[in-house]
Amino acid sequence: xxxxxxxxxxxxxxxxxxxASSAAFDAQAKKHLVICPECAGAQVTKQIMAPSVxxxxxxxxxxxxxxxxxEFAAKARDHVEKNFDYVGDSFADEARAMYxxxxxxxxxxxxxxxxxxxxxxxxxxxxxPLPRAFTPKPPKQARTKGKLN
Numbered sequence: 001x002x003x004x005x006x007x008x009x010x011x012x013x014x015x016x017x018x019x020a021s022s023a024a025f026d027a028q029a030k031k032h033l034v035i036c037p038e039c040a041g042a043q044v045t046k047q048i049m050a051p052s053v054x055x056x057x058x059x060x061x062x063x064x065x066x067x068x069x070x071e072f073a074a075k076a077r078d079h080v081e082k083n084f085d086y087v088g089d090s091f092a093d094e095a096r097a098m099y100x101x102x103x104x105x106x107x108x109x110x111x112x113x114x115x116x117x118x119x120x121x122x123x124x125x126x127x128x129p130l131p132r133a134f135t136p137k138p139p140k141q142a143r144t145k146g147k148l149n
Contacts, residue, residue: 005049006034010041040114073133081136084109088138091127092116099125109135 004025007014013036019025025046028034032042084107087094091110097103109130112120120127 005047006044007047008036008039008041009043009045011036011039013038014047069133073131076134077136080109080130080134083107086110086139092120095120095125095127096123099123111138 001018001020002022002025003016003018005014005016015037017034019028025034029044034044035042036044087108087110089111091108092112094103094108094110098105098108112127117127117129
């Protein structure tokens, strides 16, 4: 497996991805299967990378930093889960309703499409994506009436 540092040619978002081989990346990129997680653009290319050499000192420092980051993310997830209402795919509608005074303000979290996120931003609705590490697992949806096992 090879980890590549990638950059989107459309929005200049930098991210990483794993591929089975260099040829696998090339084949997927040629078919526009490598997409940017920020804007869904397919103009993704590899960045210049230096090989990663781990020393015991660097590994210990990184492990401590990773441990602190994981603890912080766990606390953030717990806070969101306990203090925010999960609204699922209705996030954009709920955020708009609060913004325009149609419903009472409350902390919410849920999901939107890239288009819905852009529309909220354009309207001035205060909403921001949660980093994946801070996002709790969505609660299981209640079964609908009349639906059989």
